[in-house]
Amino acid sequence: MELVEERPYRFRIDPRRGMRVPGVVFASRELLRDAEKSLEQVVNVATLPGIVGASYAMPDVHWGYGFPIGGVAATDIDAGGVVSPGGVGFDISCGVRLLAADRDRQALEPALPALMDGLGRVTPRGAGPGGVWRLSGHRELERVLEGGSRYAVEQGHGEERDLRRCEDGGAVTGADAGRVNERARERGIGQVGSLGSGNHFLEVQQVMEVYDEPVAAAFGLAAGQVCVMIHCGSRGLGHQICSDHVRAMDRAMARYGIDVPDRQLACVPVDSPEGRAYLGAMAAAANYGRANRQLLAEAARRVFRRETGSRLTLVYDVSHNLAKTETHRVNGEARRLCVHRKGATRAFPPGHPDLPEDLRGVGQPVLIPGTMGTASYVLTGVSGGGAFHSTCHGAGRVMSRHQAARAVGGKELRARLEADGIAVRPLSWRGLAEETPEAYKDVDAVVEASEGAGLCRKVARLVPLGVVKG
């Protein structure tokens, strides 16, 4: 792939065969080693009808279903722009929630084993059913799908203030429970408040380093402080919605005269019956994912209160797998865009009108989960970023699950992590081994490149004290 280095951490792929816009890749040469397949996907995405600006790749880009993970693509809704489920991903609204304790590491150190045992006990995880919230029935599931974290808080699962620190106030608009079919509902009804598996985790962390003290303070973070980070998504419900709509769009595409270089890029105009159906269902799954994180946070709060008497305050909750309708200036003109972020995090700059008042001066908290056993980051949005206010979402995988499990045994890995002072509460040895840190890119390098590319700014670095895994 021919990459033109425009400036440090920014490469361009010039338009060729069918590309409507260039590709823009934010990364270092080192991070792009073995990235050929994902760069082909960046090129494929650039052919989508209505795409504006560029087909973007974040520094953690890696190969995904149709679109690369770590990809951003915006389409012009009023100019026939398309929406594609592959641009959101199977785990709709997968994201991160960070809570800060009112204690530092020293104060909580003696209680850590009990905290980890408690968190391990109350956190449903792994594949299949199970969740901390038993819904009264399908009517209540509809409320979750349309109300997200807001509905959870209304039902007593959280505090009103939480909602001010959630993307979209805890519930995305446009959710249509009527678009969520029976099968997705059946899968979703018993999983509200569950972690899932794979790279999802709940970690107890410590703020190791603060890069920007005033911004960290505005976020509610200080050096030494203990935090809880929750990384999960919309479980089987989101997965079902994605599968159903990929199939439906694959069949409908030809009727709109759309031809894509890869069937996994199935898409239809945003402004079409199939497009609206997907976006209504996707928004419902997004709210499900938010309620999911709200419930897990409440369970963690109860454990912290019971074991230590400490309180957990929400720093922020943000998704990194979502398509959203946003207004951006394109060639000097304000346009309504469908911004697909797949493994990419929205990062509003200071002054953005959609930020809550107390964060407007400093920008949006961007939460970057590292790999199990490695650092995580809190970043903030900056002006002029250049990818529709988006940045990276974490470390990208470099080793397949199978390769990872062959490279290390679960028990051996746990011993290694515990020797490093990280308590581990796994569900399965195999699942643990598949998530070994060497299976992922170096999150420090990813964040370095994201900041170097001008997509965001570092605020704090967090290291794990204990991890609960599916």
Place this chain on the structure above:
DNA sequence: ATGTCC
């Protein structure tokens, strides 16, 4: 990511 194949 995912009742890791309807």
